[in-house]
Amino acid sequence: MHLSRPARIALRLAAGLGFAVIYAPLLLVVVNSLNPDRSASWPPPGLTLHWWATAWDNSGARSALWVSLKAGLGATAIALVLGTLAAFAVARHRFFGRETVSFVLVLPIALPGIVTGIALNSAFGTVLRPLGVGLGLFTVVVGHATFCVVIVYNNVVARLRRTPGSYEEAAMDLGAHSLRAFADVTFPLVRPALLAGGLLAFALSFDEIVVTTFTAGPGVQTLPLWIFENMTRPRQAPVVSVVAVVLVALSVIPVYAAQRLSSDTAATSRV
Template identity: 85%
Template sequence: MQLSRSARIAVRAAAGLGFAVIYVPLLLVLVNSLSPDRSASWPPPGLTTRWWSAAWHSSGAREALWTSVRAGLGATAIALVLGTLIAFAVARYRFFGRDALSFVVVLPIALPGIVTGIALNSAFSTVLEPLGVGLGLFTVVVGHATFCVVIVFNNVVARLRRTSGSYEEAAADLGADTFRAFVDVTFPLVRSALLAGGLLAFALSFDEIVVTTFTAGPGVQTLPLWIFDNMTRPQQAPVVNVVAAVLVLLSVVPIYVAQRLSADTATASRV
Protein backbone atom coordinates (compact mmCIF):
# COMPACT_ATOMS: atom_id res chain seq x y z
CA MET A 1 0.00 0.00 0.00
CA GLN A 2 1.34 3.40 -1.01
CA LEU A 3 0.82 6.37 1.32
CA SER A 4 1.00 9.99 0.36
CA ARG A 5 3.82 12.13 1.70
CA SER A 6 1.55 13.89 4.19
CA ALA A 7 0.17 10.55 5.39
CA ARG A 8 3.69 9.18 5.93
CA ILE A 9 4.64 12.27 7.91
CA ALA A 10 1.50 11.95 10.05
CA VAL A 11 2.14 8.26 10.73
CA ARG A 12 5.77 8.91 11.67
CA ALA A 13 4.78 11.80 13.93
CA ALA A 14 2.16 9.68 15.68
CA ALA A 15 4.63 6.82 16.10
CA GLY A 16 7.29 9.20 17.43
CA LEU A 17 4.81 10.69 19.91
CA GLY A 18 3.79 7.24 21.10
CA PHE A 19 7.39 6.14 21.62
CA ALA A 20 8.15 9.41 23.42
CA VAL A 21 5.27 8.86 25.86
CA ILE A 22 6.59 5.37 26.62
CA TYR A 23 10.36 5.87 26.74
CA VAL A 24 11.00 9.48 27.80
CA PRO A 25 9.81 8.80 31.39
CA LEU A 26 12.15 5.80 31.52
CA LEU A 27 15.05 7.95 30.37
CA LEU A 28 14.16 10.53 33.02
CA VAL A 29 14.41 7.85 35.70
CA LEU A 30 17.89 6.98 34.48
CA VAL A 31 18.93 10.67 34.38
CA ASN A 32 17.54 11.31 37.88
CA SER A 33 19.51 8.34 39.21
CA LEU A 34 22.69 10.19 38.12
CA SER A 35 21.64 13.60 39.44
CA PRO A 36 23.45 14.89 42.56
CA ASP A 37 20.22 16.41 43.93
CA ARG A 38 17.98 14.38 46.23
CA SER A 39 14.88 15.80 44.57
CA ALA A 40 14.03 15.47 40.91
CA SER A 41 15.04 18.60 39.03
CA TRP A 42 15.44 19.48 35.39
CA PRO A 43 17.92 19.99 34.03
CA PRO A 44 20.10 18.14 36.53
CA PRO A 45 22.91 20.32 37.97
CA GLY A 46 25.45 17.60 37.22
CA LEU A 47 26.10 13.89 37.11
CA THR A 48 27.24 11.56 39.86
CA THR A 49 27.38 7.84 40.64
CA ARG A 50 27.07 8.39 44.39
CA TRP A 51 23.49 7.14 44.50
CA TRP A 52 24.44 3.99 42.59
CA SER A 53 27.03 3.24 45.26
CA ALA A 54 24.45 3.94 47.97
CA ALA A 55 21.95 1.61 46.32
CA TRP A 56 24.60 -1.12 46.06
CA HIS A 57 25.26 -0.86 49.82
CA SER A 58 21.55 -0.77 50.70
CA SER A 59 20.79 -4.03 52.47
CA GLY A 60 17.05 -3.58 51.98
CA ALA A 61 17.41 -3.19 48.21
CA ARG A 62 19.73 -6.20 47.94
CA GLU A 63 17.40 -8.42 49.97
CA ALA A 64 14.42 -7.28 47.89
CA LEU A 65 16.34 -8.01 44.69
CA TRP A 66 17.20 -11.53 45.88
CA THR A 67 13.57 -12.12 46.87
CA SER A 68 12.40 -11.04 43.41
CA VAL A 69 14.94 -13.34 41.75
CA ARG A 70 13.83 -16.32 43.84
CA ALA A 71 10.16 -15.61 43.25
CA GLY A 72 10.76 -15.20 39.52
CA LEU A 73 12.77 -18.41 39.23
CA GLY A 74 10.18 -20.39 41.21
CA ALA A 75 7.25 -19.06 39.21
CA THR A 76 9.11 -19.64 35.94
CA ALA A 77 9.92 -23.24 36.87
CA ILE A 78 6.27 -23.98 37.67
CA ALA A 79 5.12 -22.21 34.51
CA LEU A 80 7.56 -24.16 32.31
CA VAL A 81 6.30 -27.50 33.61
CA LEU A 82 2.57 -26.77 33.65
CA GLY A 83 2.51 -24.57 30.57
CA THR A 84 4.42 -27.13 28.50
CA LEU A 85 2.25 -30.05 29.60
CA ILE A 86 -0.97 -28.18 28.85
CA ALA A 87 0.39 -26.99 25.50
CA PHE A 88 1.19 -30.56 24.45
CA ALA A 89 -2.24 -31.76 25.56
CA VAL A 90 -4.02 -29.02 23.58
CA ALA A 91 -1.84 -29.18 20.45
CA ARG A 92 -1.28 -32.91 20.12
CA TYR A 93 -4.50 -34.51 21.39
CA ARG A 94 -8.22 -34.25 20.72
CA PHE A 95 -10.50 -34.54 23.74
CA PHE A 96 -13.74 -33.16 25.11
CA GLY A 97 -13.28 -29.70 26.63
CA ARG A 98 -10.03 -28.88 24.85
CA ASP A 99 -11.16 -25.37 23.84
CA ALA A 100 -12.51 -24.75 27.33
CA LEU A 101 -9.15 -25.78 28.81
CA SER A 102 -7.33 -23.34 26.53
CA PHE A 103 -9.70 -20.56 27.61
CA VAL A 104 -9.27 -21.33 31.31
CA VAL A 105 -5.47 -21.34 31.00
CA VAL A 106 -5.33 -18.01 29.16
CA LEU A 107 -7.97 -16.26 31.32
CA PRO A 108 -5.68 -15.23 34.25
CA ILE A 109 -3.59 -12.94 32.03
CA ALA A 110 -6.75 -11.06 31.00
CA LEU A 111 -8.12 -10.58 34.52
CA PRO A 112 -7.23 -7.38 36.40
CA GLY A 113 -4.31 -7.99 38.74
CA ILE A 114 -6.24 -6.75 41.76
CA VAL A 115 -8.99 -9.31 41.12
CA THR A 116 -6.43 -12.12 40.90
CA GLY A 117 -4.69 -10.86 44.03
CA ILE A 118 -7.87 -10.68 46.09
CA ALA A 119 -8.97 -14.13 44.92
CA LEU A 120 -5.59 -15.69 45.74
CA ASN A 121 -5.43 -13.97 49.12
CA SER A 122 -8.86 -15.29 50.01
CA ALA A 123 -7.99 -18.79 48.80
CA PHE A 124 -4.68 -18.89 50.70
CA SER A 125 -6.33 -17.61 53.88
CA THR A 126 -9.10 -20.20 53.62
CA VAL A 127 -7.07 -23.24 52.55
CA LEU A 128 -3.47 -22.80 53.65
CA GLU A 129 -3.69 -20.93 56.95
CA PRO A 130 -5.66 -23.73 58.68
CA LEU A 131 -2.80 -26.04 57.61
CA GLY A 132 -0.22 -23.76 59.20
CA VAL A 133 1.04 -22.23 55.95
CA GLY A 134 0.83 -18.45 56.00
CA LEU A 135 1.50 -15.85 53.37
CA GLY A 136 5.16 -15.75 52.31
CA LEU A 137 7.50 -16.45 49.45
CA PHE A 138 5.69 -19.68 48.59
CA THR A 139 2.36 -17.91 48.09
CA VAL A 140 4.08 -15.22 46.01
CA VAL A 141 5.55 -17.91 43.74
CA VAL A 142 2.17 -19.60 43.34
CA GLY A 143 0.48 -16.27 42.67
CA HIS A 144 3.01 -15.33 39.99
CA ALA A 145 2.80 -18.78 38.42
CA THR A 146 -0.91 -18.30 37.72
CA PHE A 147 -0.17 -15.77 34.98
CA CYS A 148 3.33 -16.97 34.02
CA VAL A 149 1.81 -20.28 32.89
CA VAL A 150 -0.07 -18.35 30.21
CA ILE A 151 3.16 -16.95 28.73
CA VAL A 152 4.81 -20.36 28.45
CA PHE A 153 1.62 -21.99 27.18
CA ASN A 154 1.17 -19.44 24.39
CA ASN A 155 4.78 -19.78 23.22
CA VAL A 156 4.88 -23.58 23.27
CA VAL A 157 1.44 -24.18 21.78
CA ALA A 158 2.20 -21.76 18.93
CA ARG A 159 5.39 -23.68 18.16
CA LEU A 160 3.66 -27.06 18.30
CA ARG A 161 0.92 -25.88 15.94
CA ARG A 162 3.61 -24.90 13.42
CA THR A 163 5.39 -28.24 13.85
CA SER A 164 3.93 -31.37 12.32
CA GLY A 165 3.34 -34.35 14.57
CA SER A 166 4.77 -36.59 11.87
CA TYR A 167 8.24 -36.11 13.35
CA GLU A 168 7.26 -37.91 16.55
CA GLU A 169 5.40 -40.55 14.52
CA ALA A 170 8.50 -41.17 12.40
CA ALA A 171 10.61 -41.56 15.53
CA ALA A 172 8.10 -44.06 16.92
CA ASP A 173 8.15 -46.01 13.65
CA LEU A 174 11.94 -46.24 13.98
CA GLY A 175 11.60 -47.82 17.42
CA ALA A 176 11.94 -44.83 19.75
CA ASP A 177 9.78 -44.87 22.86
CA THR A 178 7.86 -41.80 24.02
CA PHE A 179 10.67 -40.44 26.20
CA ARG A 180 13.34 -40.95 23.53
CA ALA A 181 11.17 -39.32 20.85
CA PHE A 182 10.65 -36.32 23.10
CA VAL A 183 14.35 -35.93 23.94
CA ASP A 184 15.69 -36.47 20.42
CA VAL A 185 12.92 -34.96 18.29
CA THR A 186 10.31 -32.88 20.10
CA PHE A 187 12.46 -31.03 22.62
CA PRO A 188 14.91 -29.63 20.03
CA LEU A 189 11.94 -28.33 18.04
CA VAL A 190 10.37 -26.49 21.00
CA ARG A 191 13.57 -25.60 22.90
CA SER A 192 13.75 -21.99 21.76
CA ALA A 193 10.02 -21.51 22.46
CA LEU A 194 10.54 -22.84 25.99
CA LEU A 195 13.48 -20.51 26.53
CA ALA A 196 11.61 -17.50 25.17
CA GLY A 197 8.55 -18.32 27.28
CA GLY A 198 10.68 -18.81 30.38
CA LEU A 199 12.46 -15.47 29.89
CA LEU A 200 9.19 -13.62 29.37
CA ALA A 201 7.63 -15.34 32.39
CA PHE A 202 10.60 -14.37 34.57
CA ALA A 203 10.44 -10.76 33.39
CA LEU A 204 6.70 -10.62 34.08
CA SER A 205 7.16 -12.08 37.55
CA PHE A 206 10.16 -9.91 38.36
CA ASP A 207 8.28 -6.60 38.09
CA GLU A 208 4.84 -7.74 39.31
CA ILE A 209 3.48 -5.65 42.19
CA VAL A 210 -0.33 -5.93 42.34
CA VAL A 211 -0.62 -9.70 42.86
CA THR A 212 2.48 -9.62 45.08
CA THR A 213 0.85 -7.08 47.39
CA PHE A 214 -1.98 -9.52 48.18
CA THR A 215 0.11 -12.72 48.36
CA ALA A 216 3.28 -11.62 50.17
CA GLY A 217 3.53 -11.99 53.93
CA PRO A 218 4.76 -9.31 56.35
CA GLY A 219 8.41 -10.37 55.99
CA VAL A 220 8.45 -10.75 52.20
CA GLN A 221 9.35 -7.74 50.08
CA THR A 222 10.16 -7.96 46.40
CA LEU A 223 12.01 -5.22 44.56
CA PRO A 224 8.86 -3.54 43.16
CA LEU A 225 7.35 -3.54 46.65
CA TRP A 226 10.57 -2.03 48.06
CA ILE A 227 10.42 0.74 45.45
CA PHE A 228 6.75 1.43 46.22
CA ASP A 229 7.39 1.58 49.98
CA ASN A 230 10.40 3.90 49.70
CA MET A 231 9.41 6.25 46.87
CA THR A 232 7.58 8.62 49.28
CA ARG A 233 10.61 8.94 51.56
CA PRO A 234 12.63 12.04 50.57
CA GLN A 235 15.93 10.63 51.82
CA GLN A 236 15.46 7.49 49.74
CA ALA A 237 14.34 9.16 46.51
CA PRO A 238 17.75 9.01 44.73
CA VAL A 239 18.28 5.37 45.71
CA VAL A 240 14.77 4.54 44.50
CA ASN A 241 15.61 6.09 41.13
CA VAL A 242 18.70 3.89 40.90
CA VAL A 243 16.79 0.74 41.82
CA ALA A 244 14.03 1.64 39.34
CA ALA A 245 16.63 2.11 36.60
CA VAL A 246 18.17 -1.27 37.43
CA LEU A 247 14.71 -2.85 37.40
CA VAL A 248 14.06 -1.45 33.92
CA LEU A 249 17.39 -2.75 32.63
CA LEU A 250 16.88 -6.18 34.18
CA SER A 251 13.42 -6.41 32.63
CA VAL A 252 14.62 -5.35 29.17
CA VAL A 253 17.29 -8.05 28.87
CA PRO A 254 15.06 -11.17 29.03
CA ILE A 255 12.41 -9.52 26.86
CA TYR A 256 15.00 -8.63 24.21
CA VAL A 257 16.49 -12.14 24.24
CA ALA A 258 13.03 -13.71 24.00
CA GLN A 259 12.13 -11.44 21.09
CA ARG A 260 15.33 -12.39 19.26
CA LEU A 261 14.67 -16.08 19.83
CA SER A 262 11.12 -15.76 18.53
CA ALA A 263 12.27 -13.81 15.47
CA ASP A 264 15.03 -16.29 14.65
CA THR A 265 12.65 -19.23 15.04
CA ALA A 266 9.99 -17.62 12.82
CA THR A 267 12.62 -17.01 10.12
CA ALA A 268 13.87 -20.59 10.33
CA SER A 269 10.35 -22.01 10.10
CA ARG A 270 9.69 -20.05 6.89
CA VAL A 271 12.92 -21.36 5.39
Protein backbone atom coordinates in the same frame (compact mmCIF):
# COMPACT_ATOMS: atom_id res chain seq x y z
CA MET B 1 0.65 -0.16 -0.21
CA HIS B 2 1.93 3.21 -1.44
CA LEU B 3 1.56 6.18 0.87
CA SER B 4 1.83 9.80 -0.11
CA ARG B 5 4.62 11.91 1.32
CA PRO B 6 2.32 13.80 3.76
CA ALA B 7 0.92 10.47 5.00
CA ARG B 8 4.43 9.09 5.60
CA ILE B 9 5.42 12.23 7.49
CA ALA B 10 2.25 12.07 9.60
CA LEU B 11 2.89 8.40 10.44
CA ARG B 12 6.49 9.14 11.42
CA LEU B 13 5.41 12.04 13.63
CA ALA B 14 2.72 9.90 15.27
CA ALA B 15 5.21 7.08 15.85
CA GLY B 16 7.78 9.50 17.25
CA LEU B 17 5.19 11.00 19.61
CA GLY B 18 4.16 7.55 20.78
CA PHE B 19 7.74 6.51 21.47
CA ALA B 20 8.37 9.81 23.29
CA VAL B 21 5.38 9.26 25.58
CA ILE B 22 6.58 5.74 26.40
CA TYR B 23 10.33 6.22 26.74
CA ALA B 24 10.83 9.86 27.81
CA PRO B 25 9.76 9.10 31.42
CA LEU B 26 12.17 6.14 31.51
CA LEU B 27 15.02 8.33 30.31
CA LEU B 28 14.09 10.87 32.99
CA VAL B 29 14.43 8.16 35.65
CA VAL B 30 17.91 7.30 34.30
CA VAL B 31 18.94 10.98 34.46
CA ASN B 32 17.56 11.32 38.01
CA SER B 33 19.65 8.32 39.10
CA LEU B 34 22.76 10.28 38.01
CA ASN B 35 21.62 13.65 39.34
CA PRO B 36 23.82 14.86 42.24
CA ASP B 37 20.91 16.90 43.62
CA ARG B 38 18.78 14.86 46.03
CA SER B 39 15.66 16.83 45.03
CA ALA B 40 16.10 15.85 41.34
CA SER B 41 16.28 19.44 40.11
CA TRP B 42 16.06 20.06 36.37
CA PRO B 43 18.27 20.48 34.51
CA PRO B 44 20.70 18.47 36.65
CA PRO B 45 23.75 20.44 37.79
CA GLY B 46 25.99 17.50 36.83
CA LEU B 47 26.27 13.74 36.79
CA THR B 48 27.38 11.40 39.56
CA LEU B 49 27.45 7.71 40.43
CA HIS B 50 27.13 8.48 44.15
CA TRP B 51 23.54 7.28 44.37
CA TRP B 52 24.45 4.02 42.62
CA ALA B 53 27.00 3.29 45.34
CA THR B 54 24.45 4.28 47.99
CA ALA B 55 21.85 1.95 46.47
CA TRP B 56 24.35 -0.92 46.44
CA ASP B 57 25.01 -0.37 50.15
CA ASN B 58 21.27 -0.34 50.91
CA SER B 59 20.57 -3.67 52.58
CA GLY B 60 16.81 -3.32 52.08
CA ALA B 61 17.18 -2.94 48.31
CA ARG B 62 19.60 -5.88 48.08
CA SER B 63 17.30 -8.09 50.13
CA ALA B 64 14.29 -7.11 47.99
CA LEU B 65 16.26 -7.88 44.83
CA TRP B 66 17.11 -11.35 46.14
CA VAL B 67 13.46 -12.02 47.04
CA SER B 68 12.36 -10.93 43.54
CA LEU B 69 14.91 -13.23 41.93
CA LYS B 70 13.79 -16.20 44.03
CA ALA B 71 10.12 -15.51 43.38
CA GLY B 72 10.72 -15.08 39.64
CA LEU B 73 12.79 -18.24 39.32
CA GLY B 74 10.31 -20.27 41.36
CA ALA B 75 7.29 -19.05 39.42
CA THR B 76 9.10 -19.62 36.12
CA ALA B 77 10.01 -23.19 37.05
CA ILE B 78 6.40 -24.01 37.93
CA ALA B 79 5.14 -22.29 34.79
CA LEU B 80 7.56 -24.21 32.56
CA VAL B 81 6.40 -27.57 33.91
CA LEU B 82 2.65 -26.91 34.01
CA GLY B 83 2.52 -24.74 30.90
CA THR B 84 4.46 -27.26 28.81
CA LEU B 85 2.37 -30.23 29.96
CA ALA B 86 -0.85 -28.34 29.24
CA ALA B 87 0.41 -27.24 25.82
CA PHE B 88 1.25 -30.81 24.80
CA ALA B 89 -2.13 -32.05 26.05
CA VAL B 90 -4.06 -29.43 24.09
CA ALA B 91 -1.94 -29.45 20.91
CA ARG B 92 -1.27 -33.19 20.58
CA HIS B 93 -4.49 -34.82 21.82
CA ARG B 94 -8.19 -34.65 21.04
CA PHE B 95 -10.55 -34.86 24.03
CA PHE B 96 -13.88 -33.50 25.20
CA GLY B 97 -13.59 -29.95 26.55
CA ARG B 98 -10.22 -29.25 24.94
CA GLU B 99 -11.15 -25.68 23.97
CA THR B 100 -12.59 -25.06 27.42
CA VAL B 101 -9.32 -26.18 29.01
CA SER B 102 -7.41 -23.83 26.70
CA PHE B 103 -9.72 -20.93 27.63
CA VAL B 104 -9.39 -21.62 31.36
CA LEU B 105 -5.59 -21.71 31.06
CA VAL B 106 -5.44 -18.35 29.28
CA LEU B 107 -8.05 -16.58 31.44
CA PRO B 108 -5.76 -15.59 34.39
CA ILE B 109 -3.69 -13.25 32.21
CA ALA B 110 -6.85 -11.36 31.21
CA LEU B 111 -8.20 -10.91 34.73
CA PRO B 112 -7.38 -7.65 36.57
CA GLY B 113 -4.45 -8.16 38.89
CA ILE B 114 -6.36 -6.88 41.89
CA VAL B 115 -9.09 -9.49 41.32
CA THR B 116 -6.50 -12.25 41.11
CA GLY B 117 -4.76 -10.94 44.22
CA ILE B 118 -7.96 -10.80 46.28
CA ALA B 119 -8.98 -14.28 45.13
CA LEU B 120 -5.57 -15.76 45.98
CA ASN B 121 -5.44 -14.02 49.35
CA SER B 122 -8.85 -15.44 50.23
CA ALA B 123 -7.93 -18.92 48.97
CA PHE B 124 -4.63 -18.98 50.87
CA GLY B 125 -6.38 -17.84 54.05
CA THR B 126 -9.04 -20.51 53.69
CA VAL B 127 -6.85 -23.46 52.66
CA LEU B 128 -3.34 -22.83 53.99
CA ARG B 129 -3.93 -20.97 57.24
CA PRO B 130 -5.66 -23.93 58.96
CA LEU B 131 -2.61 -26.00 57.98
CA GLY B 132 -0.29 -23.54 59.68
CA VAL B 133 1.06 -22.06 56.43
CA GLY B 134 0.88 -18.28 56.31
CA LEU B 135 1.56 -15.76 53.58
CA GLY B 136 5.21 -15.64 52.53
CA LEU B 137 7.55 -16.35 49.67
CA PHE B 138 5.78 -19.62 48.87
CA THR B 139 2.43 -17.88 48.34
CA VAL B 140 4.11 -15.19 46.23
CA VAL B 141 5.62 -17.89 43.97
CA VAL B 142 2.27 -19.66 43.62
CA GLY B 143 0.49 -16.38 42.94
CA HIS B 144 2.96 -15.40 40.22
CA ALA B 145 2.82 -18.89 38.70
CA THR B 146 -0.92 -18.51 38.05
CA PHE B 147 -0.29 -15.99 35.29
CA CYS B 148 3.21 -17.11 34.28
CA VAL B 149 1.76 -20.47 33.20
CA VAL B 150 -0.20 -18.61 30.53
CA ILE B 151 2.95 -17.15 28.98
CA VAL B 152 4.69 -20.52 28.70
CA TYR B 153 1.52 -22.24 27.50
CA ASN B 154 0.91 -19.71 24.72
CA ASN B 155 4.50 -19.93 23.45
CA VAL B 156 4.71 -23.73 23.50
CA VAL B 157 1.23 -24.43 22.11
CA ALA B 158 1.83 -22.00 19.24
CA ARG B 159 5.09 -23.78 18.39
CA LEU B 160 3.49 -27.22 18.59
CA ARG B 161 0.66 -26.17 16.29
CA ARG B 162 3.26 -25.17 13.70
CA THR B 163 5.10 -28.47 14.11
CA PRO B 164 3.51 -31.45 12.35
CA GLY B 165 3.11 -34.56 14.46
CA SER B 166 4.39 -36.55 11.50
CA TYR B 167 7.96 -35.71 12.56
CA GLU B 168 7.58 -37.78 15.71
CA GLU B 169 5.72 -40.52 13.83
CA ALA B 170 8.56 -40.72 11.29
CA ALA B 171 11.12 -41.03 14.09
CA MET B 172 9.15 -43.87 15.69
CA ASP B 173 8.73 -45.56 12.29
CA LEU B 174 12.54 -45.59 12.08
CA GLY B 175 12.77 -47.44 15.39
CA ALA B 176 12.92 -44.69 18.01
CA HIS B 177 10.76 -45.21 21.08
CA SER B 178 8.52 -42.37 22.23
CA LEU B 179 11.01 -40.94 24.74
CA ARG B 180 13.84 -40.97 22.19
CA ALA B 181 11.59 -39.36 19.57
CA PHE B 182 10.74 -36.61 22.04
CA ALA B 183 14.38 -36.03 23.00
CA ASP B 184 15.76 -36.06 19.44
CA VAL B 185 12.89 -34.48 17.49
CA THR B 186 10.23 -32.74 19.54
CA PHE B 187 12.30 -31.10 22.26
CA PRO B 188 14.81 -29.40 19.89
CA LEU B 189 11.85 -27.96 17.96
CA VAL B 190 10.07 -26.54 21.03
CA ARG B 191 13.23 -25.52 22.93
CA PRO B 192 13.25 -21.91 21.61
CA ALA B 193 9.59 -21.53 22.59
CA LEU B 194 10.35 -22.91 26.06
CA LEU B 195 13.25 -20.48 26.52
CA ALA B 196 11.22 -17.54 25.24
CA GLY B 197 8.26 -18.44 27.45
CA GLY B 198 10.49 -18.89 30.48
CA LEU B 199 12.22 -15.54 29.95
CA LEU B 200 8.92 -13.70 29.49
CA ALA B 201 7.44 -15.42 32.55
CA PHE B 202 10.45 -14.40 34.64
CA ALA B 203 10.21 -10.79 33.46
CA LEU B 204 6.48 -10.70 34.22
CA SER B 205 7.01 -12.14 37.70
CA PHE B 206 10.00 -9.93 38.46
CA ASP B 207 8.11 -6.65 38.14
CA GLU B 208 4.69 -7.80 39.42
CA ILE B 209 3.33 -5.67 42.26
CA VAL B 210 -0.47 -5.99 42.48
CA VAL B 211 -0.70 -9.76 43.05
CA THR B 212 2.42 -9.60 45.23
CA THR B 213 0.75 -7.07 47.53
CA PHE B 214 -2.01 -9.55 48.35
CA THR B 215 0.13 -12.69 48.57
CA ALA B 216 3.29 -11.51 50.36
CA GLY B 217 3.31 -11.90 54.11
CA PRO B 218 5.08 -9.75 56.70
CA GLY B 219 8.80 -9.48 56.03
CA VAL B 220 8.51 -10.56 52.38
CA GLN B 221 9.29 -7.61 50.15
CA THR B 222 10.07 -7.80 46.45
CA LEU B 223 11.90 -5.06 44.57
CA PRO B 224 8.72 -3.46 43.16
CA LEU B 225 7.22 -3.40 46.67
CA TRP B 226 10.41 -1.81 48.01
CA ILE B 227 10.22 0.90 45.34
CA PHE B 228 6.54 1.57 46.04
CA GLU B 229 7.20 1.86 49.79
CA ASN B 230 10.20 4.19 49.46
CA MET B 231 9.21 6.39 46.52
CA THR B 232 7.34 8.85 48.80
CA ARG B 233 10.35 9.32 51.09
CA PRO B 234 12.24 12.42 49.89
CA ARG B 235 15.64 11.25 51.15
CA GLN B 236 15.25 7.95 49.32
CA ALA B 237 14.20 9.46 45.97
CA PRO B 238 17.63 9.18 44.23
CA VAL B 239 18.13 5.62 45.48
CA VAL B 240 14.64 4.69 44.26
CA SER B 241 15.56 6.06 40.82
CA VAL B 242 18.67 3.85 40.76
CA VAL B 243 16.69 0.76 41.78
CA ALA B 244 14.04 1.60 39.16
CA VAL B 245 16.73 1.72 36.45
CA VAL B 246 18.02 -1.68 37.60
CA LEU B 247 14.47 -3.05 37.55
CA VAL B 248 13.96 -1.80 33.99
CA ALA B 249 17.26 -3.28 32.86
CA LEU B 250 16.51 -6.66 34.45
CA SER B 251 13.09 -6.66 32.77
CA VAL B 252 14.32 -5.57 29.33
CA ILE B 253 17.05 -8.22 29.03
CA PRO B 254 14.76 -11.30 29.21
CA VAL B 255 12.10 -9.64 27.05
CA TYR B 256 14.68 -8.83 24.36
CA ALA B 257 16.12 -12.34 24.52
CA ALA B 258 12.62 -13.84 24.28
CA GLN B 259 11.84 -11.63 21.28
CA ARG B 260 14.98 -12.79 19.50
CA LEU B 261 14.22 -16.42 20.29
CA SER B 262 10.65 -16.03 19.06
CA SER B 263 11.90 -14.43 15.84
CA ASP B 264 14.37 -17.24 15.28
CA THR B 265 11.62 -19.79 15.88
CA ALA B 266 9.32 -18.08 13.40
CA ALA B 267 12.09 -17.87 10.83
CA THR B 268 12.91 -21.56 11.28
CA SER B 269 9.26 -22.56 10.85
CA ARG B 270 9.11 -20.77 7.48
CA VAL B 271 12.14 -22.63 6.09
